Amino acid sequence: MQEPTVIDEGDDDIEALAASGALAGTAAQFAQPRGADLVRRAEALEAWCATRAAHGVWQYARVLDGAPEPVASVREEGLPAARGINFASQDYLSLASHPAVVDAAARALHDAGPHSAGSAVLLGNSRLSLALEQVLGAMLQAPHVTLFPTGWGAAFGAVTALVHARDHVVIDQLAHASLRQGAAAATRNVAPHRHLDCGHVRELLAQIRARDADNGILVVTEGLFSMDSDSPDLPLLQHLCRDYGATLLVDVAHDLGALGPNGLGVLGLQNMVGKVDIVLGAFSKSFASNGGFIASGSRALKRQLQLFAGPHLFSNALSPVQVAVVLESLRIAASDEGDALRADVMRNACALRAHLAEAGIKCGGTPSPIVPVVVGSEQVARLSGKLLARQGVFVNPVEYPGVPLGAARLRLQLMANHNLQQVRRAAQQIESALHRAGAVVEGVRRHQVAEVRRA
Ligand SMILES: Cc1ncc(COP(=O)(O)O)c(C=O)c1O
Known part of the structure; x- marks a missing residue:
């Protein structure tokens, strides 16, 4: 398997991010647009999505090149394909490539x-x-x-x-x-x-x-x-x-x-x-x-x-x-092989949860192929998803309408064919991405408060 591509574009420009509005708002604002023209009234949503995409925080409709395997090539809107560890596909027993x-x-x-x-x-x-x-x-x-x-x-x-x-x-x-x-x-x-x-x-x-x-x-x-x-x-x-x-x-x-x-x-x-x-x-x-x-x-x-x-x-x-x-x-x-595959995916899920717990990151629920890292803030979820992708770790940042407002999370889905090295790397990257995303979002918030005070 090839190693993940690591793309690091340096520190986010907090002012630019704050000014762009790419982290602001949620899809709930656009769920029931008003106006007689059913097509034109979707334009506000399109503008919001385009801004997010331009800042790399549009996590939807990414493109997988090849099979949904533990290491995969993924293309995000407006970016070249990157190779990374894939926790964003659903193939728990790795049967899609069996x-x-x-x-x-x-x-x-x-x-x-x-x-x-x-x-x-x-x-x-x-x-x-x-x-x-x-x-x-x-x-x-x-x-x-x-x-x-x-x-x-x-x-x-x-x-x-x-x-x-x-x-x-x-x-x-x-x-x-x-x-x-x-x-x-x-x-x-x-x-x-x-x-x-x-x-x-x-x-x-x-x-x-x-x-x-x-x-x-x-x-x-x-x-x-x-x-x-x-x-x-x-x-x-x-x-x-x-x-x-x-x-x-x-x-x-x-x-x-x-x-x-x-x-x-x-x-x-x-x-x-x-x-x-x-x-x-x-x-x-x-x-x-x-x-x-x-x-x-x-x-x-x-x-x-x-x-x-x-x-x-x-x-x-x-x-x-x-x-x-x-x-x-x-x-x-239903066979013995199935038992072995379930044991593998559970080993991966438990290892991921244990590494995250060591880093002080709590996962929701109980061990299964789904590992939810609930962060609450849509902004932190968006940004940490982007940072993880840049480090060659693909997860699904989930926010409304996938989950209720204010309950955003990173959802990782494990496969039997992931290995423990990939799982450890994911945990390390999640820790640093959440840390950095939290700091950037706080920076954006302070910047916005200062702007309001100046106005
Ligand atoms: C609980 C649950 N039910 C039903 C579905 C729909 O299944 P499918 O995506 O195979 O159409 C999903 C898929 O995401 C699901 O999570």
């Missing part, structure tokens, strides 16, 4: 071509997609599986197909946007509950049931929260759902394959395989492909999704290549 997975993709391409050429309710299914449904159903002890072209579609499609205007959704306030947007599209009766707080769920369920015994309640949570690396008490949530006549949906996008015995994720860790009403998954984190699914013990629920979940019914099915990749990835994830 020879058996690549072979499976090549075989499917040769045998069935690149395209499903139809929605799953028309002629988009194949021998491989039926096999995938069966494998997932057996693994999760939830035999009725519906596939979707993306995890996002599975989440949005399931919530909108199952919940109607008179029904209710009780949802963790930090649930993924696909779930929150699905809930908002389905009903106005959406009650967000405090993150992981089952007491709050119980309170909300009791309140809803006290006034409405006739309509459905969907309780929505995640197995492993994608920005926080923490998990709810699933046995308790399922128990509460039974008590109040509600239905539990658990999104296992980030933990299935990556955690737990035989890769069964948080369901496996909490002895809940086959015991949760509805399981939702995405293949894109551990199974090397786009795609998602809903699994349950109910054939009737599968029918409801088949005819009413828009992204299943009105979108072309997963391609044969995608399905073959997921099947092969599932086979590896």
